[in-house]
Amino acid sequence: MGTHCVSCELKFTLNTIIFDYNSVDKKLSSRQYLVCILIIVSMLTCTALADRLNIYGQSATMSMMGNNATMGQQHAKHVLDNLIISEHIPLRGQLENGDYVLLMDLTPFATSVQGHSHISMKIPCNEDGSPKVTIETGVAPNMKSLDIGSAIKNGTLNGRYLDLSAEGKSCLYHAELPNGTTDIVLANISNKTLSFDDGPYYSVTITVHGTAIEHLGANETGTQMTH
Numbered sequence: 001m002g003t004h005c006v007s008c009e010l011k012f013t014l015n016t017i018i019f020d021y022n023s024v025d026k027k028l029s030s031r032q033y034l035v036c037i038l039i040i041v042s043m044l045t046c047t048a049l050a051d052r053l054n055i056y057g058q059s060a061t062m063s064m065m066g067n068n069a070t071m072g073q074q075h076a077k078h079v080l081d082n083l084i085i086s087e088h089i090p091l092r093g094q095l096e097n098g099d100y101v102l103l104m105d106l107t108p109f110a111t112s113v114q115g116h117s118h119i120s121m122k123i124p125c126n127e128d129g130s131p132k133v134t135i136e137t138g139v140a141p142n143m144k145s146l147d148i149g150s151a152i153k154n155g156t157l158n159g160r161y162l163d164l165s166a167e168g169k170s171c172l173y174h175a176e177l178p179n180g181t182t183d184i185v186l187a188n189i190s191n192k193t194l195s196f197d198d199g200p201y202y203s204v205t206i207t208v209h210g211t212a213i214e215h216l217g218a219n220e221t222g223t224q225m226t227h
Contacts, residue, residue, distance in 0.1 A: 083109040083210040091123070091186075091202040095194045100136070100187040109210035110139070110182045116209035117177035119184070123202055124194055125151060125171035132190035135175070140183040148173040170200040177208065180216070 089103055111117040124132040129151035136143040151171035155162040165171035177184070184206060188194055196202045 081212040081215060083208065083212075085210075086207040087205070089204045089206070091196040091204065093196060095133075095186075095188045095196065097188050097191050097193060100185045102183070103186055103204055104184045104206055104208075105140075106182045106184075106208060106210050108213050109208075110180050110213050110216055111177050111208055112179055112211035112216060113209045114179055115176060116207075117179075117181070118174070118207045119146075119148075119177055119204065120172070120174045121148070121186075121204040122170050122172050122200070123186075123204070124190070124196075124199075125165065125167060125169070127168040129153070129165065129167045129171055131171065131173060132188070132194060134187050134189050136185040136187055137177060137181045138183060139180065143183065143185060146175055146177070148175040166200070170202060177206075182213070 083106065087104065091101070095101060119135060121135070126132060131148065131151075135146040135148055137146050138144050151165040151167065151173060153163065153165045155164045186204065
């Protein structure tokens with residue numbers, strides 16, 4: 001705003017000198033008068049150039065602000081499109097043979113970072129350490145049994161031996177969840193009804209690093225969504 005005011009004052013001064021030249025008592029010679037006009041014209045030219053530079057600078061600043069705002073929105077979108085969660089799930093009540101418990105439904109997300117999604121469980125087991133229940137993962141209704149490995153038997157607490165599994169009652173298992181998982185189910189495969197309220201405390205803990213399904217290809221989810 002200040003630059004524009006200076007330009008207006010200089011233009012007014014030039015017009016005043018040009019139109020009042022014949023009316024004043026010519027104290028300046030023609031050459032001196034011409035020099036004054038050239039000086040003022042030069043000043044006007046510099047002022048106009050400064051105006052243009054000022055406008056360009058404002059445009060560049062606005063453009064940078066717009067770019068920063070866009071980057072901020074993209075970053076926010078990126079953050080909102082990711083899921084990191086850890087959930088402890090106590091097992092309660094009875095579960096008939098062949099029945100299941102839906103432990104977690106991640107929709108509209110799916111596990112996406114290899115090795116970053118994990119499940120651990122303390123569940124009923126047989127005398128040989130094999131589990132009486134199984135974990136199934138996938139995109140419902142297309143599920144696959146998860147290999148939870150062998151029971152983890154030995155551990156330590158403050159350097160002293162600790163038995164983590166009591167075969168025939170409860171056993172501890174760990175496994176990695178495959179990429180593309182949206183649904184996690186616990187199913188009874190014991191051929192009898194299980195009671196989670198009798199005996200030891202049973203539970204499942206799931207940790208997931210997921211991404212919005214819309215950003216994953218069909219090969220990463222294993223199948224098309226049916227939800």
